[in-house]
Amino acid sequence: MSAGPGAAWGVPGLPGTVVVKVSGKHINPEKPNMVKGYAEVFRSLHREGYRLAVVVGGGPVARAYIAAAREAGVNRALQDVLGIEAARLNARLLAAALHPEAYPEPPRSIWEALEAAATGKIVIAGGFQPGQSTAGVAALLAEALNADLLVLATTVDGVYTADPRRSPEAKLIPRLDYETLRKVLQQSVEPGRYELLDPLALSIVERSKIPVRVVNGSDPDNVARVVRGSDVGSLIATTKQ
Ligand SMILES: Nc1ncnc2c1ncn2[C@@H]1O[C@H](COP(=O)(O)OP(=O)(O)O)[C@@H](O)[C@H]1O
Numbered sequence: 001m002s003a004g005p006g007a008a009w010g011v012p013g014l015p016g017t018v019v020v021k022v023s024g025k026h027i028n029p030e031k032p033n034m035v036k037g038y039a040e041v042f043r044s045l046h047r048e049g050y051r052l053a054v055v056v057g058g059g060p061v062a063r064a065y066i067a068a069a070r071e072a073g074v075n076r077a078l079q080d081v082l083g084i085e086a087a088r089l090n091a092r093l094l095a096a097a098l099h100p101e102a103y104p105e106p107p108r109s110i111w112e113a114l115e116a117a118a119t120g121k122i123v124i125a126g127g128f129q130p131g132q133s134t135a136g137v138a139a140l141l142a143e144a145l146n147a148d149l150l151v152l153a154t155t156v157d158g159v160y161t162a163d164p165r166r167s168p169e170a171k172l173i174p175r176l177d178y179e180t181l182r183k184v185l186q187q188s189v190e191p192g193r194y195e196l197l198d199p200l201a202l203s204i205v206e207r208s209k210i211p212v213r214v215v216n217g218s219d220p221d222n223v224a225r226v227v228r229g230s231d232v233g234s235l236i237a238t239t240k241q
């Protein structure tokens with residue numbers, strides 16, 4: 001059995017419990033090959049003994065519904081609800097590709113997620129409630145499951161000194177603490193525009209000192225690499241570790 005994520009920081013034993021949030025830009029109906037690639041990664045990690053919970057974002061479909069709702073004068077809470085359902089549908093797509101190893105029903109709450117995790121199957125969630133993003137769902141799941149690692153498979157190579165899409169001079173930060181993370185994120189709470197970690201996700205990972213890896217999710221193997229202990233992307237952890 002592999003050493004697991006803890007080995008990367010001197011925590012013996014494992015494989016452990018890992019929560020992975022995959023951007024909805026990578027798992028959605030327009031990208032069947034990515035759905036297949038992620039299903040293969042999660043299937044092999046599960047067979048290696050890792051306890052896995054996956055959260056899938058809403059991606060382009062969520063943003064299409066949110067934009068339409070905004071144009072139609074719908075309030076932000078209900079815009080978020082549409083994004084939640086889009087994320088849940090993406091989660092169902094991945095669960096179908098992982099059948100029968102995945103729990104068939106995406107949980108709507110932490111309690112439902114714990115019940116699903118108790119079956120030993122891979123739990124796959126979408127959104128939970130308005131005012132947060134799927135990164136918030138992933139952080140809450142990581143805390144509730146005492147996860148050893150939270151992986152954010154996103155659209156950039158890691159955490160930068162500023163938004164790399166807006167600041168070409170932004171530099172990748174391979175290792176940072178929670179305080180630095182708070183400084184370099186915008187912390188938007190606009191439906192469809194929560195970025196990387198929303199305020200809820202940030203506060204949860206900080207209060208429970210959950211190690212977070214931010215990797216580029218355009219290659220599903222990056223997730224397998226960091227779960228097995230490789231140093232890819234950015235690591236967010238307390239400096240004391
Ligand atoms: N300091 C930062 N480091 C990296 N990305 C950042 C930072 N600040 C803002 N971002 C933005 O956050 C985006 C990732 O968040 P988001 O679009 O919500 O991704 P996801 O689809 O994984 O949820 C990046 O594409 C980047 O433009």
Ligand SMILES: O=c1ccn([C@@H]2O[C@H](COP(=O)(O)OP(=O)(O)O)[C@@H](O)[C@H]2O)c(=O)[nH]1
Pocket residue numbers: 022023024025056057058059060062066079080081082083084087126127128129130131132133134135136137190191192193194
């Ligand atoms: O628990 C949740 C999860 C998602 N969302 C909404 O659904 C959208 C899509 O989720 P997210 O932005 O996390 O997806 P991704 O950025 O991965 O496409 C978010 O922007 C929110 O508007 C929400 O309100 N609550």
